Amino acid sequence: xxxxxxxxPDLPPPSSTIGALGWLRxxxxxxxxxxxxxxxxxxxxxISLPPMLRWALFDATWSGDxxxxxxxxxxxxxxxxxxxxxxxxxxxxxEAQRWRVDAVVLLLIIGAAPLFISSVSxxxxxxxxxxxxxxxxxxAFMLLHGGLFGLTPVDTRQWGGLxxxxxxxxxxxxxxxxxxxxxxLGRRSKMPAIQxxxxxxxxxxxxxxxxxxxxxSSVMLPLxxxxxxxxxxxxxxxxxVTLFQAAYMAEVVRGGLQAIPKGQxxxxxxxxxxxxxxxxxxxxxxxxxxxxxxxxxTFIALFKDTSLVLIIGLFDLMNIVHSATTNPAWLGFSTEGxxxxxxxxxxxxxxxxxxxxxxxxxxxxxxxx
Amino acid sequence: xxxxxxxSPLAPLSGQVMIEMEAVHKWYxxxxxxxxxxxxxxxxxxxxICGPSGSGKSTTIRCINRLEEYxxxxxxxxGHELSNDVKQIEQIRREVGMVFQHFxxxxxxxxxxxxxxxxxxxxxxxxxxxxxxxxRYLERVKIPEQAKKYPGQLSGGQQQRVAIARSLCMxxxxxxxxxxxxxxxxxxxxxxxxxxxxxxxxxxxMLCVTHEMGFAKTVAHRVIFMDGGxxxxxxxxxxxxxxxxxxxxxxxxxxxxxx
Ligand SMILES: Nc1ncnc2c1ncn2[C@@H]1O[C@H](COP(=O)(O)OP(=O)(O)OP(=O)(O)O)[C@@H](O)[C@H]1O
Ligand SMILES: [Mg+2]
Numbered sequence: 279x280x281x282x283x284x285x286x287p288d289l290p291p292p293s294s295t296i297g298a299l300g301w302l303r304x305x306x307x308x309x310x311x312x313x314x315x316x317x318x319x320x321x322x323x324x325i326s327l328p329p330m331l332r333w334a335l336f337d338a339t340w341s342g343d344x345x346x347x348x349x350x351x352x353x354x355x356x357x358x359x360x361x362x363x364x365x366x367x368x369x370x371x372x373e374a375q376r377w378r379v380d381a382v383v384l385l386l387i388i389g390a391a392p393l394f395i396s397s398v399s400x401x402x403x404x405x406x407x408x409x410x411x412x413x414x415x416x417x418a419f420m421l422l423h424g425g426l427f428g429l430t431p432v433d434t435r436q437w438g439g440l441x442x443x444x445x446x447x448x449x450x451x452x453x454x455x456x457x458x459x460x461x462x463l464g465r466r467s468k469m470p471a472i473q474x475x476x477x478x479x480x481x482x483x484x485x486x487x488x489x490x491x492x493x494x495s496s497v498m499l500p501l502x503x504x505x506x507x508x509x510x511x512x513x514x515x516x517x518x519v520t521l522f523q524a525a526y527m528a529e530v531v532r533g534g535l536q537a538i539p540k541g542q543x544x545x546x547x548x549x550x551x552x553x554x555x556x557x558x559x560x561x562x563x564x565x566x567x568x569x570x571x572x573x574x575x576t577f578i579a580l581f582k583d584t585s586l587v588l589i590i591g592l593f594d595l596m597n598i599v600h601s602a603t604t605n606p607a608w609l610g611f612s613t614e615g616x617x618x619x620x621x622x623x624x625x626x627x628x629x630x631x632x633x634x635x636x637x638x639x640x641x642x643x644x645x646x647x
Numbered sequence: 648x649x650x651x652x653x654x655s656p657l658a659p660l661s662g663q664v665m666i667e668m669e670a671v672h673k674w675y676x677x678x679x680x681x682x683x684x685x686x687x688x689x690x691x692x693x694x695x696i697c698g699p700s701g702s703g704k705s706t707t708i709r710c711i712n713r714l715e716e717y718x719x720x721x722x723x724x725x726g727h728e729l730s731n732d733v734k735q736i737e738q739i740r741r742e743v744g745m746v747f748q749h750f751x752x753x754x755x756x757x758x759x760x761x762x763x764x765x766x767x768x769x770x771x772x773x774x775x776x777x778x779x780x781x782x783r784y785l786e787r788v789k790i791p792e793q794a795k796k797y798p799g800q801l802s803g804g805q806q807q808r809v810a811i812a813r814s815l816c817m818x819x820x821x822x823x824x825x826x827x828x829x830x831x832x833x834x835x836x837x838x839x840x841x842x843x844x845x846x847x848x849x850x851x852x853m854l855c856v857t858h859e860m861g862f863a864k865t866v867a868h869r870v871i872f873m874d875g876g877x878x879x880x881x882x883x884x885x886x887x888x889x890x891x892x893x894x895x896x897x898x899x900x901x902x903x904x905x906x
Binding site: 457537540541544545546547548549550551552553555559564565567641643 | 712714734737738740741743745748749751752753754755764765768770797799810813814817841
């Protein structure tokens with residue numbers, strides 16, 4: 279009677295479901311339509327990839343420092359980028375002072391690195407992040423603009439290229455997010471005056487194109503200011519971009535706020551937490567986590583929209599590349615220029631998108647079932 | 648309606664008044680949801696409120712910690728009359744714990760973080776001390792081993808016990824329960840009720856909206872029956888269940904007891 283139970287041995291899964299073959303079957307050949315699409319995709323790659331690679335890599339010219347070096351090869355002339363590289367990165371920032379830009383970037387990398395290390399505790403990260411948010415812009419401005427501590431002043435008119443793109447996008451993002459959060463909270467406020475103010479602000483800025491905002495900030499604003507009073511063109515652009523993006527951000531954040539159940543606020547209130555603590559500790563952490571995709575979407579749009587500052591005569595990466603392609607000494611290399619600009623934009627935008635995905639995964643505590 | 652003095656089956660009451668509701672009226676727009684609510688709760692007293700759905704039970708207890716406004720009458724909690732002053736409301740809420748039907752734990756925080764949040768940010772306790780207190784209460788509700796988990800990883804009964812512990816961490820003088828077991832599966836109801844019974848044994852002042860009549864019989868000093876926004880009847884549980892005075896109470900009891 280007491281036959282001992284022999285457990286069934288673990289068998290390997292059928293080979294058709296695992297390994298490379300299993301993956302191929304599941305993802306590429308699971309149905310006739312999928313087979314057709316796979317074949318089509320492979321065909322398109324086969325006809326487009328080789329010429330692309332030939333142009334960009336195999337037939338391209340990499341060495342030399344004049345356009346004459348490019349005549350021998352039929353592919354891309356990357357010398358064009360090499361020669362203009364400094365200009366693309368720093369704009370008209372004086373060459374002798376460019377180390378200051380490098381220092382600013384280096385400072386950011388060193389300062390922000392702990393935020394990306396998983397062994398640093400969260401409260402410490404918050405404190406570091408806030409410190410960075412307050413101190414870094416000041417430090418960066420002092421270094422870039424100079425005029426203090428014996429640093430040669432470099433007027434913002436000389437800032438350009440990737441530097442300018444990063445300044446506008448960086449300031450725009452870090453200022454638009456908190457402002458957007460405040461606007462979103464204000465729009466849901468029970469106080470009619472605050473609510474009306476926020477709704478009006480949001481609807482006004484969302485209703486006008488960014489290009490109009492920039493144009494007005496540089497052409498119209500001086501008309502209204504008393505003569506002699508004139509403030510920096512870049513600063514005006516920054517304010518315009520920030521307010522414009524804050525309006526968009528407010529609506530993204532509001533979407534997140536609306537998704538938080540009323541019970542969360544009630545539970546916080548029942549514990550004696552006031553409005554600001556409830557928002558900061560309970561509602562916003564959940565709401566912002568929900569709208570990370572929307573926030574990053576707005577950030578990416580902002581990053582690319584920086585090129586609109588062309589309209590007010592600022593030369594960000596896109597515009598400086600464009601102006602280099604019209605340089606009479608280097609005519610005919612606009613493809614190289616735009617491919618380079620696209621690659622740089624893509625690199626930054628893809629990094630943001632990638633980071634946001636990892637952030638979402640890390641913050642996931644929902645465990646819905 | 649004759650007012651019956653509470654007969655304590657468990658422990659004598661001190662006579663000190665903790666909550667006083669006087670002629671409280673509330674409207675939602677034109678809908679008169681609370682009609683002349685009068686209720687005095689003594690320190691250490693345990694009250695069960697029952698009644699049909701929509702009778703205003705939740706609204707009544709939510710007025711006590713001012714989660715709901717009321718338009719007429721007055722409510723005095725622990726000697727402080729409720730007003731529109733935000734600071735004063737927050738002060739009263741510190742002393743009044745509340746447990747909700749759907750737990751309302753904070754899903755982005757661990758169990759321990761849920762428990763220490765208010766003690767740290769409202770009571771300004773040092774984190775270490777708040778954590779010690781939290782662990783003590785988590786032990787009391789018998790889930791100290793779940794402290795590092797997120798609410799989403801716990802069963803409903805466990806979540807509700809965490810919610811009770813979270814309230815207790817503020818060391819409240821009064822606990823309000825709004826149908827704490829009605830979102831739970833039968834096997835989890837008992838673990839939550841057991842937790843509430845131990846709380847009762849410690850002399851906590853409790854107002855509990857529930858249809859768990861077994862709980863009412865063993866724990867309550869007084870059972871209150873509400874219907875249509877009014878208190879229809881209140882009595883000691885023994886009397887209330889065996890000899891209800893009003894026809895509506897009788898009907899309600901027959902509905903919830905016999906099926
Ligand atoms: N925010 C609101 N606006 C309008 N009417 C409401 C609101 N909240 C509740 N009511 C109404 O007030 C009445 C009392 O609600 P309350 O939640 O207090 O009932 P309850 O006795 O707790 O019922 P239940 O047993 O279903 O929880 C109900 O008729 C309900 O429809
Ligand atoms: Mg209710």
